[in-house]
Structures are given as structure tokens and as C-alpha cells.
Amino acid sequence: MWKILLVEDEPFVRHKLLKLVDWEAYGFTVAGEASDGEEALELMQRLRPDLVIADILMPRMDGLELLRQTRRAGLDSRFVMLTCMGEFEYARKALELGASGYVLKLSLSIPELSEMLLKIGEELSASRRQRHALLRQEFDRYYPLVWEAVKAGQEAAPPAPPASYRRLLMVSCIGTGRPLLAAVLEACPQDAWPEEVWTGSFTADGCTTCFFWSDGSLRPPGKLAAALPVQAVACGPVPPGLIRAEWSRLYRQLNDCWYEIKGGAPADGSGAEPAPPSSAGPDAAGEPKLPPVWVMEKEIVLAFAQRRSADMQQTACAMWETLRAGRTPFSLVIEKAERLMRTFAEIGNQPPSGPAQRLREAATHRELLACFLAAADEMQMHMAAAEGITTNHPEINRVLEYIHSRYAENITLRAAARYVAMEEHYLSGLFRLKTGETLISYLQHVRVKKARRLLRETDLTVNEIGRSVGFPNDNYFIKTFKKWSGQTPGAYRRDEREAGNSVPSFRESSENPKR
Template sequence: MWKVLLVEDEPFVRKKLRKLINWEEAGFSVCGEAGNGREALEQMRVLAPDLVIADIAMPLMNGLELLRSARESGMESKFIMLTCMNEFEYARKALEYGASGYMLKLSMGIAELQEALTKVGREMSASMEQKELVLQKALDRYYSQLWEHIHSREHTFAPVLPESMPSFKHMLLITVFTGRSSLSAEELLRQGIISGEGRLWTGSYTRGGLTTLFFWFPGAASLTEERLGALPVRGLYSKPFAPGRLADRWKEQLRQMAQSWYGEEAGLLECRARSASLDSAWDQGAAAFTPSWSEEREIIAAFERHNADRVKELLTAYWHSMAEQAARFGTIRETAARLDRMFASLAGRGEAVSRLLDPEQAASHSALLSLLLERTEQLLALRTRSDRKLTDHGEINRIIEYCHQHYGNPITLRAMSRMVAMEEHYLSRLFKQKTGESLISYVQRLRLEKARELLAESRHTAAEIGRMTGFPNENYFTRSFRKRYGQAPGQYRRERQQSEEGSRGDG
């Protein structure tokens, strides 16, 4: 409803305006009346009407002076002026000052008033939409800046709310793990789980695996805690608080969400008082965790050997290690996705299969481990069904399996000949006969293929990947990679990342 202030020194004209149409059906409500411009100006400061219908000729302060004073005071209320036949010059000046229109008092009827209200209603709606769009963009920047401020170890001043932000008395805050079970501010308001006085403002910010909903209230605010706790999401809420405490309240929610990741209690819970242990872990950066390539490499090797029990054992130990080091759940989700991509690649089903694992389905540390173990079991089954006999010679196949499991270590013809009890020259000829390439060439190709997978799926540097895949130094790795693929490792990684970002953008 748009609020209307009626300003007219003749009471019968104000009475006529009130009764002429059904204001609520037209989308308006009369919030007050005034008998002159001076009285109207005071009421405008208190009532903040969206529309003022004012007579031009009034005592103490006429309608034209009222319009000019309102604009000089920064008030943005729309104006419709009432005028007599001999006041057209004043009406023209009112339009110059920004009035939306005027009506003749003598001929004013239902049709004329409704037409004027429809016109000014469209103007106010368009103006409101534009203001809301500008404010929403400003608030999105504010949320991003506040997030950076909260996570900064330096003592910086908190960002300031946009100047165009209306005055709000209370706030509510809800933070949940981002996932398929979505939660929207609009739905919470529609169901009456959250309510408040006046025209409220909502917003959301998603980052680091978390989504925070913001509710701004001009008056009182309330929430139904029982219904919040029954929602199919996992997160925290804060009871109404003053907007000036937003930075502290949001920071506390983010701290406790990190702790909640390792718990098992589901639903939306109230964010309680600050914890000293959480303060220490957050402020000292104890939650910083670097994924262990040595552990991941052992897990991948067990997958390559089709050893499901060993994969489960190693993954479980790795997850326990991350919990002990208080790894942040965003990093853990990235680790799960990375391992799944490697498993999918080894299973021979490509990246399309790996996308089926959505870490955001899991809202806890143990749930994500269960999800990854289930996916790994499926991929191992796929790999077993897709495996083919590489050659018709058992000992050559044995060497091939060894190469796939130990490509990061030195592999020589002499060592392989001893392993299968064959003379070196004979093994060399037999291997090429069965595979179409020499053992040295086969191992080199395998190492480069593994290196390319790691460049695409891991965060390790090219030099680290070269060492992991058995190359003695970075220069030799770069030359070999360029010779086979026509570009340096770094260039391949950049083009791969750009291609993936383009695909996500198209989707």
C-alpha cells in the first residue's frame, strides 16, 4: 500500500477526497490530513507519505511552497496538486518543481482521480524498482566486504552500510551449508516462520560452502523456533538483534558453522554465546589445512590396484586426519571432488561421471565421507567391468600393472626382467611385440598421461607433478610434455581451466 497525505484547507474537500474512491482497492491508504502547508510539512517528516495530494491555495504555506520545501529537505514524496480555474500558472510551476500532475477541484470525479492515481502509482513503482536494484547491488558489495573483514587477520574498520539504506531497527540472520536442500528468505516469510512489522528487506550471500540469509526489519521482528528447527537444512540462526551488531553476529555464526561441520546434529539451531576455543581456532588460523599429496597418492594407488578395502581404510584415515587438523569444510569438499575426479578418470568413464558427486549434498564431515565411499565403490565396480586384458601374455600384463601402480618410481628393463625372470633382450622384443611400443616408451607415455590428469585435477605445481610422475627434473618434464602434447604444462593447465569456466558459464 502506498501512503497518501491529504492537504486541503477546506474540510469538505478533504471529506470528498476520502469518499470519492475506495483507496485500498486502488493500492493506497490515507495516512493523514493537514489543513495547510506548514502543518503538512511537519506530518511529512513523521509519516513519510509516498504521495501528497495538496491544494495550491492555502494559508500559512501554499501547496507550491510545500512542494519546494519538501524537495529542499530531501523528501521524495510524489505530489498531485489541486487547483482552481484561475491557478494554472501555479500548476505549471508545480510541474516544474516535479509534481506528477494536477486536478481541477470543480470537475474532480472518480475517473479523474483514479486516472491520476494510476499514473502516479506507475511512477512510484518504477522508481521503487530502480532504487531497490541499486540498493541490492550496494548491499551485495557490502556483504562481500563484510565477509572479507570478518576473515581478515588485520585490524581493519568494518565496511559501512550503503547511504541509501533505509532505517532498520532489527535484524535476523540464518546461515546454512550450501546444498541441494535450499532455503530462501521469501519462503520463510511466506510460511510465517519469520515475520515483522513494516516493509522489511531481505538478502543473501553465498561463499565458502555457506549461504547466509539477511532479514532487515523497520520495526519488531519475530521467528518461530520450533518450525525453524524442523526445516530440512543444517545451520544456525540468531534471534533479533540491532543492525549495528551484524559483523559480530555473522562472525560468530561462521565460527560455529565450522564446528557444526564435525557434529551430527541436524536442523537449524540457535547460535549460542561465543566460545573461547572457537575464538582461538579462528583468530590464530589453526583451521588452515593443506591437502596431503602423499596420502592422496596412496589412496589413488590402492584404487588402481582395485583394492576396495584398502581404499576405504585410507580414505577413513585421511578424513580422521582432516578432522584432527580442523580443516575447513570448503577445503574438505574440494578434496572430495578432486579425489572423485581422479577415481572417475582411472575408471575409464571420464569427467562426466565425476560430476555426479556433489559434495554439497553432505552437510557434515562424516556424511561426506560416506558419500565419497559409496561413489568410490561404484567407480571401482565400473572399472572392474570395463577392464580389458591388455595382451595375451600374462607376464607382460604383470609388467603393465606394475607400471600403472609405480609410475612415479624408477622403472628399468633390467628390474622388470628380474621381476618376470626373463632375459632383458628377449623381454624387450616381447614387450614391443605385444604392446606396439618399447618399455621405455610405454612408461614415458604413461607418466605423461598421469601428469596431464594431475594438471587438470589437482592444485600441485608443474614441478611437483613432474616429480610425482617420475621425471628427474622440471626441465626434462617440460620438454617431454611439450613434445607429446605440443604445449608446456602450464599452458595446458590454463587452457583447461579457461575451457571449464567457459562451459560453466554456458550452462
Template sequence: MWKILLVEDEPFVRRSVRNAIPWEEHGFTIAGEASHGREALEKISELEPDIVISDIFMPYMDGIELLRTARAQGSEARFIMLTCAGEFEYARAALEHGASGYILKLSMEDEQLLASLAKAKAELDRNAQRQERMQWDSIGGRLGYLWRDMLGKELSAYEREKLEELQRYEWSGGRLTIATALSGAEPFGCDRLCALLGVPPGQGRLVHSFAHMGQTTLFVRWDGNPPAETFKVADRKLPVICRSAGGENLRRAWEANLRWLDRFYYDRQTVAEAGGEEAGGPSVPWELEQPVIRAFERHATDECAELLASLWAFMAERTLPMAVAKETAERLDKMFARIGRKTPEDAAELMACVRHGELLELVVRRMRRYAKGSGRQVPVDTDHPEINAILRYLQQHFDTEISLQAMAQHVNMDENYLSSLFKRKTGDTFINYLQKLRVEEAKFYLEETDLAVAEIAERCGFANPSYFFKIFKRLAGVTPNEFRTAQRSDAQG
């Protein structure tokens, strides 16, 4: 309801206006009345009306002065001025100061009043939509941080600050519908949503959309009555779930939508029911990914496919977020391409998968393509076969605990002699060569994944995160977080 303040010094005129139309049927309510401008100014500050219907000539403060002072104090209320015949110059002055219109008191008819109210309401609607667009233009840039936070991702200090700004927003416009679809490569917009809900296309107004990893979320305002609180379309081609939410619980509603679609993605029989398992951690354990990569390095593609199936079963058993499954698929796909010395195929194909089994089949097919024609051996860099054997071993096992003593036993060579020979043939000490290898692998993870820095340290063979930070800073000149931030800035620039 739009709130109206009625300002008129003649009681019978106030009563006549108040009884002129059924206000609430037209979306208005009389929030208060005042008999002169000074009183009205206090009521404007107290009630914050959307529309002020005011006489022009009143004691203490006339309508034009009221309008001018209210504007100076920051009020954005629409003003409709009541005037008598012969006062058109004053009415024109009111229009110049921003009044929406004026009505002759003596000849006022209901239709005139409704027409003036409709004009004022249209101005209020346009202003509200403009303010909401400005708000969502700012909010939209922060939704990606909210998405990452909902998945338990590690946020930088800058990202955390922007997320906190989002949470401090003073949300306006009341409740809206958050509609999330497992859209894959299919377009999903407001018209499609209206068709699913059985409402006219123009009734829903899209204020923002967020599409990522084959999911599309629409934030929609409604003209008239909004749809039901929760609405589900369990269609196998385009499952959609809608929830009504205000700004204060936007995160909770969006997260609930995503969890419902996660269950659909895994083909859970109880997908239409509320609740279910809690979402898992932010990533798949390294001990499950490591054997997959090692099998691919050995060119054991059948074994690699079996290990991928086991990994996919692990994610399905725990109903991990679909985004985690797709991140895992993308990460492994890039690793296969890198090991196979091939150009990575388009990740959009992976993101468009709407079923867990479909994603597995695609990853396996691409893995086999990356494996074709690719040698598994590291190119020989020295003229010494034992040193080359050690280099190949380091390339495949850098993420495990490796010592010079163990390598000496591996090639049946004296440890001190091997240390000297390794430095002479490679130009680097054994430990420094291994650290460089690990840091280069860490750069790949920092640039290509959202894994936490501590997990990257583990995956690259560092004993603990502190040691990883120290070695990375020494070899790369920046910290892991600084490297990641710089790479993202370059990609965006």
C-alpha cells in the same frame, strides 16, 4: 519517521495544521517550520525533509518558486500545496512541477491531510525502494568477493578493488535482517523466512540473496517492527540464523551467521550457543591431502578412504569453515576424476551436503566409482623400459624433490648416459620434462581451485613461489595470476 517541513506565512494556519493529527502515530514528525519561501529554502537545505507542506502564496518567494528552486538544487522532497478557492490554476502549475497534491486551506479536513500524506509517503517508499534496488544491484555483484575475503581467499587486484568499493558504500535504509540458512538443495526464500519468524509473508521485503555451497543468505527489510536482533532455528533439516545489522557491520553479522552454521554442519553439541572456536585457515594443509591422492594413484581405495576419514576428522577438530570442507571435497573429487580418466560428476551434489559426515560418505563413494576400471599406469610413450619407468615415477612424484642423479640410481644407470638417453627418447631434457609436468599440474589447480598461488607452487613441487613464477611464465607465456584471470574470463564469457 518521515520528516516534514511546514511552510505557511499565516501563524494560525501553521498552528492549525500542526495540531490537526497525531503525526508520530502515522509515521511522521514535524522537523521544522518556515514563514516564507526563502526561509523554507534554507530549512530544506539544513533539515533535508522528506515532505514539504507549503502554502502557494507567500511573501519573498511563493510556493511554486520554492518547489521549482528546491528541485533545481537537488531536493527530492514530496510537496503538498495549501491553496485557497480560486487559485486552482496555481495548484495545477504546482502539480506540473512535481507536487504530490494540493489541499484547500479553508475546507481542509483531517482525512484529506492524511490522504495527501499517504500518497506522498507511498511515493517516498517507492523512490526509496527503487534507490535501494539500484544500490543492491551494484552491491550484489560484490558480495562474492566479500564471501571469499571472509574465508581468507586470495583476491586479485580487480577483486580487491571491488571489495573496497563495497566497503566505501554509503548504506541507506537503516537496519535489515541477514538470514543465513544451511539449505543444501532445499529452496529458501523470504516467504519461508517469514513463516519461521511467525510474521505475515508480505511484511518482509527481500532486497538481495546470496546462495553458495549449500548456504543461502537473505538480506531483508521489514514493514513495521523488525524481528528480534538474533533469531535461531536449530532445525536439523533447515537450520537458520538471523541477525539485525546495518551496512556498517554487515560483514561482521554475516560472518557470525556463517560460523554458527559451521558448528551446526559439524554437529557440535553447543551449536545454539554464541562464540566457539575461531575459523581455521583458508585451506587444508597439502601434507594431509597428498597421501590421499597418492593412495588413489596406487589404486589403494580402502587406504584412500581411511586417509579421507582422517582428513575429515582434522577439519572437524578445528571446525574449519564449511566452505573450506566443501572446497576440499570438490578439489579431491576433480583430482580423482582426472587421475582415473573419468568425467567429473556433478559438483552440486557435494555442495548440497548439510553434514560433515554426509559429505565424507559421498566423497568416498564417488572416489570408488572413479577408481573402477581405470588403469594406474601412465601409457608407455617410448620403446625403452627404463625411461618408461622414470616417466611413471615422475607422473606420481612430480610434487617431491626429484633429481636426475636420483633417477639414475632408481634405474641403476649412469647419470650422464641417462641424461643423453632421456633427451633422445622423449625429445626433451629431464629437467624441462619435469618442469612441464609440474606447470601442467599447476594449470589444473589455477583453473579448478581457489588455492593461493604460493600453495599451488608447493603442491606442484616447486622450491619456492618466485621460481614457480619464473618457470610458469617461460613455459605458459603468462604469469600464474594472468592465467587464472584469463581462464575465469573465458568461463564467464
């Protein structure tokens, strides 16, 4: 509803306007009344009406002077002037000062006033849309600046907000699965607030925060965070100058929620309880020290590429526990999980969008680990299906599956023959008949293919990659790689990175066995 202030020194005229006009039908509500310009000016400072309907001739301060004083004070309320027949010159002067129109008091044509209200309502709506679009752009630039200060722990005062509101309320949650602002407005619609509220939201690093700005008391209807479908923390209302400090406090509270620490951050914002000793160090029982997180990340990638699911899961669980022991900020934990998932997608030549989205929906450290392991298993199943490792012979299919799942091990013709209970010479001939190449040649083909992916998609050294795909020494790896690719592993990595998303030097389809 647009707010109206009626300014008229004759009570009869004010009463007539209140009685004859259905203000709400045109989107207006009468917020106040005044009998002269001085009283009206004081009310305008407090009520901030959208439209002022004022008599031109009044005692103490007339309508024209009220209009002048309003513009000098920086108030942008629209004006409609009430005038008598002999006061047309005053009405013309009011139009020059920016009034939207005038109405004759004697006739007081309700249809004429109603038409003017419709026109002014449309103008106010258009003006608000334009103002809000510009203001939203400014706030969209403002929130990231404050967020960077929050993450960096900067104590300096944040930049001033783009609008001069008196109070601020914030609500934060972990994750981006469902728009938090929509959930808040569903729980507490804007028309339920006692004053006009400017809303906004910002999402980054696995955290979504909603902002509510107002010049009023900013007391939400009911307990805001408790009414939401997601676990959230709230603060305020506070002066806008405290936005960085309060946002930092919410971030610490969310970190406690992330690690499912009971009690959360103290109300005074002093932070969470002290972290327990890191599991990365030896404990009282003399357990071996766990490797650094970056080493475990590398081991996870290698285990995924080699389809060692059990090893990958064990190392991931150890890394998650190390992160928990150090109370690593949840945004960094999510970032690590997403980086690993992108690497998995590149190794498996799969789009990461689905698994990555599920990671973003995790609300706790424990849930993220479960989502991560489930997504990794799903991607490994897709990798196996994409290999196309089938022929029309079941025993050869078993050998192919054996090679693709254990290519990093010391696979020989004798070991494969024992695996399917066949005579070596017979298996060798049958394998060549069904796949078009010898078993050792096929094994080298698979190993080089895996090595090429790791060279393209990881920062592992050539030595580490060679050993991870089954080559016992560097010379054998480089010689075999050059045989299949026409260049050394180092040259291949350099060319691929310079070319960006270039086509591989041999077609993936040529690596599949014949049907």
C-alpha cells in the same frame, strides 16, 4: 501496496476520496490523513508515503510549502494537488516544483484521478526497479568486503552499508544446494512482514547468508530458522553496525553444526567449547603420530592415481579426523575436498562438476566424507571404463585389468602368467597378437601415461611420480619416459605448463589395445 497520505483541511473532501476511490484496485493503500501541511510533514517523516494527495490552500502550511519542505528534507514522495477553479496559477506552480498532476476539487473526477493513479503506479514501479538494481549492485560489492573481514577475524569496523537502514536480521546455513533466500521467502513471504524489508543473499566458501534490512522493528512472522527446510542459524534484529560481529558469531555456530557439536555456540557469541586435543599428536596409548594434513593429501592423490581404493579411503578418513580434532573451519574443509576432487578429475580426464556439486550439498563433516569417498569411487569406475582395456580374449582381458590396477607393483611376465594360469611363452605370444605389443612394452606404456598425468596435474616431484607408477629408480624412469615421450619428465612438465591446455605428445586413443 504503495502508501498514500491524504492532506486536506476539509473532512468532507477526505471522506469523499476515501469512499469513492478503490485504492487497492490501483495498488495503493491510504496510510494516513492530515488536515494541514505541518501535520502532514510530521507524518511523512514517519510513514514515508509513496504518494501525497494534498490540497493547495490550507491553514498553517499550504500544499505548495509542504511540497517545498518535502524536497528540502530529501523525501521523494510523489504529489498530486487538489485545487479549485480559481487556483490554476497555484497548480502551475506546483507542477514546476515537481508535482505529478492536479485534480479539481469541485468536479473531483474519479476517472481522471484513477487514470492518474495508474500512471503514478507505473512510474513508481519503474523507479523502484531502477533504484533496486543499483542498490543490489552496491550490496553485491558490500557483502564480500564484510565476509573477508569475518574470515580474517578482523576487529576493525566494516565499511558502511550502501543504504541507511536501522535494523538488520541475518540467517545463515551450510551449503548451497537450495537457494536459502528463496526458502526463507517461501517460509515468510515479504507481504507477511509488518514493514517493508530489503532482502539480499551472499554465498561463499560453502556458506550462504541472507540479509533482511528495514527501518522498522524487523520482527519476522514466526520462528524464522525453524521454518526452513535446511539447518540454519539466525541473529537479530541488530543495528547494521554489528554486521561483522554477528556474522562472525553465526559462522562459529555453523562450525559447531558442521562438526555436530551439541549445544552450539553460546548465545553471548563467545564461541564454541574448547577443541579436544588434536589427533595429529600421540595419545596416552602411545599411538604413532599422524602425518600433517598436506602429507595426507599427497598420499590420497597417489592412492587414487594408483587405484588403491582401500588406502585412499583409509588416508582420507584419517585426514578428516585430524581436521575434526582441530575444528578446522568448515569452509577450509570443503575447499580441501574440492581441490582433491579437481585433481582426481584431472588425473582421470573427467569433468568435476557433478561430484563437486554433491560436495557443496553436504551439511556436516561426516556427510562430506561420505560424499567425497562415493564421488572418488565413481570417478575411479569411470577411469577404468575409459581405459578401454578389453579385447576379444577373456584371459588377456584379465591380464590387462591386472596391469591397469597394479601397474605400480613389480609386474613381470612370469607373475602375469601365474595370475591367469598360462605358460609364459604362450602368454607372451598371445598378448602381442591381441594388443599389438609385448607385455613389458604395454606395461611401460601404461606407467608413462600415468606419470604424464601426474606431471601435468600435480606438484609431486619427479622422483615421487616415478616410484608411484612403478619405476624402481630415477634413471630407469627418466630413460623409459624419454623413450615414450621424446623428452625427460622435467622437460615435459615445463612444456605442458607453459603451453597450458596443450594436446598430449601422443594420442590417448593409440594407447588402447586392439579390439
